[in-house]
Amino acid sequence: MNSRDAAGSGTPQSSWAPQSTAPTLRHWLERLSATGRVATIDQPVSLEHELAAVAKRLDGEQATIFLKPGGHAIPVVSGFMSKRAWIAEAMGVPEAALLERFRDAAGHPVAWHELPREEAACQQVVRTQGIDLHALLPIPTHSEHDNGPYITAGLVIARNPRTGIQNVSINRIQVHAPDRMAILMLPRHLLAFYQAAEAAGDALDVAIAIGVDPLTMLASQAITPIDDDELEIAGALHGAPLPVVKCVTNDVRVPAFSEIVIEGRILPKVREPEGPFGEFPKYYSAREAREVIEVTAVTHREQPIYHTIIPAEMEHLLLGAIPREATLLAHLQRGHPGVKDVELSVGGVCRYHLWVQFDKKREGEAKNVILCAFGAHYDIKQVVVVDTDVDVHDPAEIEWAIATRFQADRDLVIVAGAQGSPLDPSTTVGQPEDAAPHMQGVSAKMGLDATRPIVYPAHVFTRVRIPGQDTVDLDRLVATSNAAFDAYLHSGQLRDAV
Template identity: 80%
Template sequence: MMETQMNQRDAATNGTASAAPTAPTLPARQSFDALSLRGWLAHLSATGRLATIAKPVALKHELAAVAKRLDGKQAAVFLAPGGHDMPVVSGFISRRAWIAEAMGVAENDLLQRFRDAADHPLPWKEVSAGEAACQQVLHTTGIDLHALLPIPTHSEHDNGPYITAGLVIARNPRTGVQNVSINRIQVHARDRMAILLLPRHLYAFQKMAEAAGDALDIAVAIGVDPLTMLASQAISPIDFDELEIAGALHGAPLPVVKCVTSDVRVPAFAEIVIEGRILPDVREAEGPFGEFPKYYSAQEAREVIEVAAVTHRKNPIYHTIVPAEMEHLLLGAIPREATLLSHLQRSHPGVTDVHLSVGGVCRYHLWVQFAKKREGEAKNVILCAFGAHYDIKQVVVVDTDVDIHDPAEIEWAIATRFQADRDLVLIEGAQGSPLDPSTTVCHPDDAPPHLQGISTKMGLDATRPVVYSGHVFTRVRIPGYEAVDLDALVAADNAAFDTYLSDQ
């Protein structure tokens, strides 16, 4: 995870002690209730982007199948999921344009807006339990998550129901500063869950607590607004609470409330909050699970959450993310793209845009738009990108006349501006993503962590020469193409041409 230097919080901070840096001008407040999931869903419904499924659907596979069919077209809300009376929603941020709309910016300003929020966080505002919608109903005894919540089983070989859209919030045991992330959580018992911890900040917190023989208090917030969901995926330093980025995206401090059983603070307008503890020195089987690369990760012994309480709104809504579909992919892509763009532009101001491609599961393949001034610069950009995030496996650098959001344009640039003997960069034996199955084919399933995810990185310089003769690298264009007004020129029917044919 790429990290930059930030102001260190005091160990006793509650999110209100430190003053935020001066922020840029914020977009106008959206017309919908931006602080709640239901406000965003109402907006989608009013604009024809919410599909209501009133008929009963099974939680095992059927719900995910329906949501996948609607992916990127409409969000889906299921009113009768698996015999529960709690609705399930999925796919409410499955297009880039929708996320930009939630931010109140044009789509081409999306990355800059996220960067501004990450650079100018707003400390959150704590509210009382009476003001927190997420604590309207409390369960502390006899908890049975399977009976209480409509948790789907998504993919064919998943080892049971999974929470896939929960914001996992925990405090650093040494400093008290929070971290927010989304982790897959298998609900395998009434009040016990197994969680995947990758080697990032939550993993570091758990290791600190476990080394001291302590459990780590956590909360899992389900059903938050789209901007808070997005903020949770920011690539930020340890001891940096992503809920402060959420506040900056909203343009006002995010209301939070203290958990019932711990000092963890959660978004006050969440639909559901599961409170619990990651137990020290306890591991239980988790997986297989269909992950974002569109393959299954193997079953392994994982850390265990013991549930202490569940709180929720009256008439709550449960949110699930269908793994490897657009909602899942975009949540990871946009924060990464914003961070990568900032990182690359520090050393290479000629970088104008970046895009993590859908075909590369919005993690592994990076396309970079670059205004090249000297030969060799594109290769330096490639190397800089590989150092920015270990997930990146392939980088293609193209000129500014290439639309990096169009896969056909990227393929065209490679086909006409790239030669492998001079423009290919290979780096063997580098750290890649452990979830990429191609990195594990040479190792046994029980390979130790230091041998997992070993990858060969590939960079392609698909830029044209800085200097070339004549029009050999001039792109073919037809003057006036962009200005053609087809509505004014094309007749409503073909009657005139039919008359011409009949006269012959």
């Protein structure tokens, strides 16, 4: 193990001048702390369930920092991206501009800037021998039936074996040995990289960056072609090239201001048991044989912070929702310019249920929008299309539109036997436990056209509104105290008594 002295507060000096309000995790936590959005837990907490229980209680209200997690000297943080408004603030835009800003960044990536190792905070301490992840890092066990501690907030970064271009994703990683971890790879870019390497008999070099800024976390979830590097989208979100550094034991480049980096390689032709694990649908995934990462190095800041995401809570859900929403909105608008806004609902675990606000001009268009949404991403299971007078971000408004503008025999669209999410447990009903991979996730899709007719008589579909309800000056009209009303009530007490 070796370490370097760092200048000032421990962050190496750099010419990086990002435009965002969250250039590093530490900058963002300082901002949250200064505005009362951090809960500091200075009492010892157990890494097995207790830490996750506290963070879950505060999720969506405050980020939580645990100073004494399981006897470790490294603090743990969770929940610093658990509100849409916070993510928009990190971007430096109003909440209404969140999807537009992300979409613009995804469409105009900024190439990263490589730093020398002496300037990279994440390599202030380097360990390549005697690695024991359980002893080195405060890795929590989250849910009741989880099969041990899991890394849930690590950016898994790998290079395409054919092109050398990187991919970034967040995968669940079970730490089941001092220097070995089992990883779940869904049929996306990381798995394609691994399959190409394995076919050649090679391991796939990877790095897991833990404790990165919120915008780089968000960029990792962008839905892009296979050879688009999400770290370049992070640069676009920051408004400046993202500083990266080459790993110590492989050629992967990682965010230079990460708190912790685990380097390793996914072994070919090796599988070990992983799971069960509490996933985003709020159910457990099964125990299955998964690919294995052999750890080759751990590097970190001199006083690092470990980030964990509580599965199925708001930080987890929003990280997946916002990039998907931006991609879905762009996809729908290409074929249907009348689409104005979308939301992946929290009740639909920010993956399965999509609400679409649409300016309908012709009958039947809403059904086309529904079918377009199903083709945009296999996770989409239910789509509701509403008019522009319905707030697509308000669940009560969506339900009201369904209640008053939808008829099942006329406005329902069902597609049977389509590909859905393999993590949706309802897709396994009727399937044998050892169902072949090609049968996993087969799902029905349901679309609801909750738009009003283009032409309707009189005021049948006119919303009830009170003139002035949105513009009335309450500050001028509402008294600062109830003294006048109390005096009025007391003036009638004698007559009430009689």
